[in-house]
Amino acid sequence: MAIVLGDNRYGKAENRLVRVDRDGDEHRITDLNVSVSLSGDMSDTHLTGANDKVLATDTQKNTVHAFARDGIGEIEDYALRLARHFVTSQESIQTARVAVESYPWQRLQVGGKPAHHSFARSGGGNRTTTVTYDGERAWVLGGVRDLTVLNSTGSEFWGFPREEYTTLAETKDRILSTAVSATWRFAADEADWAKAYDTALASLLDAFGGTYSYSLQQTLYAMGTRVLETVPEIVEVRLSLPNKHNFLTDLSPFGLDNPGEVFHAADRPYGLIEGTVLRDDAPPAGPAWN
Incomplete structure (x- = not known):
């Protein structure tokens, strides 16, 4: 050998x-x-x-x-x-x-x-x-990291499988928050980089805020799609979205109700949603992602 x-x-x-x-x-x-x-x-x-x-x-x-x-x-x-x-x-x-x-x-x-x-x-x-x-030749990736966003409503999570280890309750109204890390691949090594970044960033934020979400996966796809729709020089978007959980605090031991106003922000563990959205005619990535 x-x-x-x-x-x-x-x-x-x-x-x-x-x-x-x-x-x-x-x-x-x-x-x-x-x-x-x-x-x-x-x-x-x-x-x-x-x-x-x-x-x-x-x-x-x-x-x-x-x-x-x-x-x-x-x-x-x-x-x-x-x-x-x-x-x-x-x-x-x-x-x-x-x-x-x-x-x-x-x-x-x-x-x-x-x-x-x-x-x-x-x-x-x-x-x-x-x-x-x-x-x-050169391959160029752009992106944004640690872009923290939050929707205080307009998000649900229900209909998931239930088995012997499932304790999570279904919800029709929850806080949705994440720290966006997005990387996008340009078709060429020349572009108006500043304009592309500003437009992609605005598109990510617009899609996050404007999507009624039934899952963070759905939101991820909407965000990647919006970038591709608004920046023609970009052919592929990869997103990593940690679910920054906010759990409703039980105030009943203190004789208080909690009508969806007080939450505990947990930093770990967290769900991590990752995915790629790309044009079906995107040129090969070559060594761009390696």
Whole structure:
């Protein structure tokens, strides 16, 4: 029996990067978490320990920061520049993957006016992208992470199988809440990234709020469908929706009723609903999701 080396990759994960754009007195903040993963001709490194084909992960970190010096722009374009650089500058590197998570900041109001250089982290979800480049073409994923949403009514859950271990009561009115993680695949490596993100985000929120839900699975499909309907450049959407349970609190021991007003917010365990919605003519994903 022979033992061989399988697929492998390496890189510098979670490089924290903050850039301040100083346009006179008006400053802008870009706050990123950037992860680099490289693969290629790395057999000697694993089999003999030779490092002559290894671009040091510290060098990768420095490149992430150096490429920010001339501006970042849209995170998809920034990730594309980095991925192409790693492949074209290193003979041993055949594929580069760059994942970026962007943390949103909002400008503060000072004295009733927008501040020039004061900000607060906002909680509207983190924009994401992952770019994979193999020396010939690039695959671009966009998305949002930790987008917490809640419907205080307009959701039911009933008709599920009941067997010896089932204790959950059926409900015709419940709180539906989740922290959306959505990733979408673009058909090409060129698009109006900012417009696509804004439209996809608005579509996710519109579908969540506008869907009378009999299951979180139904809501997931509605959200993915709405993104595909409104952003033609996107061909596939993958969603992960943890069910953030809110249980009605029993106030009867205190002589109080509870007409659907006081809840216990449980953080675990939780139901996790995941699914993919895509166009039936979507081009092959290639290594985009690997």
